[in-house]
Amino acid sequence: xxxxxxxxxxxxxxxxxxxxxxxxxxxxxxxxxxxxxxxxxxxxxxxxxxxxxxxxxxxxxxxxxxxxxxxxxxxxxxxxxxxxxxxxxxxxxxxxxxxxxxxxxxxxxxxxxxxxxxxxxxxxxxxxxxxxxxxxxxxxxxxxxxxxxxxxxxxxxxxxxxxxxxxxxxxxxxxxxxxxxxxxxxxxxxxxxxxxxxxxxxxxxxxxxxxxxxxxxxxxxxxxxxxxxxxxxxxxxxxxxx
Amino acid sequence: xxxxxxxxxxxxxxxxxxxxxxxxxxxxxxxxxxxxxxxxxxxxxxxxxxxxxxxxxxxxxxxxxxxxxxxxxxxxxxxxxxxxxxxxxxxxxxxxxxxxxxxxxxxxxxxxxxxxxxxxxxxxxxxxxxxxxxxxxxxxxxxxxxxxxxxxxxxxxxxxxxxxxxxxxxxxxxxxxxxxxxxxxxxxxxxxxxxxxxxxxxxxxxxxxxxxxxxxxxx
Numbered sequence: 001x002x003x004x005x006x007x008x009x010x011x012x013x014x015x016x017x018x019x020x021x022x023x024x025x026x027x028x029x030x031x032x033x034x035x036x037x038x039x040x041x042x043x044x045x046x047x048x049x050x051x052x053x054x055x056x057x058x059x060x061x062x063x064x065x066x067x068x069x070x071x072x073x074x075x076x077x078x079x080x081x082x083x084x085x086x087x088x089x090x091x092x093x094x095x096x097x098x099x100x101x102x103x104x105x106x107x108x109x110x111x112x113x114x115x116x117x118x119x120x121x122x123x124x125x126x127x128x129x130x131x132x133x134x135x136x137x138x139x140x141x142x143x144x145x146x147x148x149x150x151x152x153x154x155x156x157x158x159x160x161x162x163x164x165x166x167x168x169x170x171x172x173x174x175x176x177x178x179x180x181x182x183x184x185x186x187x188x189x190x191x192x193x194x195x196x197x198x199x200x201x202x203x204x205x206x207x208x209x210x211x212x213x214x215x216x217x218x219x220x221x222x223x224x225x226x227x228x229x230x231x232x233x234x235x236x237x238x239x240x241x242x
Numbered sequence: 243x244x245x246x247x248x249x250x251x252x253x254x255x256x257x258x259x260x261x262x263x264x265x266x267x268x269x270x271x272x273x274x275x276x277x278x279x280x281x282x283x284x285x286x287x288x289x290x291x292x293x294x295x296x297x298x299x300x301x302x303x304x305x306x307x308x309x310x311x312x313x314x315x316x317x318x319x320x321x322x323x324x325x326x327x328x329x330x331x332x333x334x335x336x337x338x339x340x341x342x343x344x345x346x347x348x349x350x351x352x353x354x355x356x357x358x359x360x361x362x363x364x365x366x367x368x369x370x371x372x373x374x375x376x377x378x379x380x381x382x383x384x385x386x387x388x389x390x391x392x393x394x395x396x397x398x399x400x401x402x403x404x405x406x407x408x409x410x411x412x413x414x415x416x417x418x419x420x421x422x423x424x425x426x427x428x429x430x431x432x433x434x435x436x437x438x439x440x441x442x443x444x445x446x447x448x449x450x451x452x453x454x455x456x457x458x459x460x461x
Contacts, residue, residue, distance in 0.1 A: 115321075
């Protein structure tokens with residue numbers, strides 16, 4: 001976690017997305033800095049998952065831009081100027097959807113070890129890797145379940161391992177879709193703690209949730225505010241221009 | 243990449259049932275073919291290689307929907323798609339197809355010599371057929387990855403996948419049979435080289451097209 005740089009910004013401008021021919025939101029903009037958390041709220045079907053998937057790069061937006069950038073201070077001969085360098089969202093974000101991305105037949109340890117190696121940008125030796133995995137499992141209090149096949153866990157336990165996946169690789173931007181679904185109170189408290197630590201280290205969190213996360217949200221996006229108002233604006237016809 | 247390869251093989255072997263299904267399909271249809279064709283020896287000897295190739299092809303294609311379906315179901319495909327750009331995704335699909343070939347198709351190829359000897363007790367024919375299958379089935383797996391990517395969201399996508407990629411598989415069948423015949427007769431091995439070329443060609447086109455398909459149909 002020490003690798004997360006500070007002064008990251010993610011800026012979205014005028015996002016517009018459709019799903020199944022219906023425009024879910026338009027002219028959605030926000031700006032988030034390191035250490036801040038954004039909470040997306042809205043009714044079922046309002047487009048919370050779509051917005052998260054859009055930011056993760058899994059589905060395209062109809063219009064609008066999203067930019068993840070890091071501010072660097074560059075000293076030239078005459079003055080120090082601040083320059084923003086754009087980063088590709090792919091390599092710098094974690095996406096936690098409704099599914100946990102684990103193979104049910106393999107053990108918890110094998111699953112997490114795969115993801116640890118997947119997210120690592122350089123070769124890690126086995127001892128180091130074992131330490132990282134044990135530390136991650138300890139954070140979610142699931143260390144004793146490491147050798148069980150993933151399918152043998154309960155829903156809440158599976159979700160904890162899904163959260164554990166985020167700890168196996170250091171990425172600054174976390175995109176969480178209903179992260180505490182299925183978790184009991186202890187699990188939800190653990191999750192709040194993990195998020196708090198991530199934000200303190202300079203990370204950014206964008207979460208879509210119905211339930212209170214136990215953390216103050218710096219930015220609240222209520223998708224009802226961004227629904228297209230006119231009846232014509234509500235439907236997306238790919239054959240029409242614009 | 244080695245990581246992904248090993249995980250897919252492990253998961254494929256532990257899942258078990260789908261491999262068994264492909265292998266059982268292949269075994270049963272070959273064992274039933276003498277009943278359909280009649281037990282006249284010359285008929286079986288002539289039809290043998292063609293039948294084996296054709297049914298191996300079907301068994302591979304029908305088993306290919308497992309390539310992306312398990313990952314889509316448990317959500318790993320989303321993470322893999324979100325984490326990489328087009329070229330790394332292509333390499334990952336190549337590795338996944340190779341792992342699928344090792345876990346699902348290799349048992350078929352292991353069974354092929356035995357089944358070939360059943361229809362035609364000539365060990366040279368059996369060896370030739372196995373060699374041509376071993377070289378040709380990777381081509382089918384790679385180009386089938388494209389069909390698998392397009393039908394990943396469908397629950398019973400296997401048949402639609404087979405229908406989609408069948409036109410592209412036709413050269414593989416043609417050269418596969420020709421290669422097997424050339425190896426037996428000891429004539430020039432051009433068909434074998436063509437088969438190898440097809441495998442290499444599809445090994446590039448298949449995963450790249452599948453990567454594009456996955457990027458566009460992710461939703």
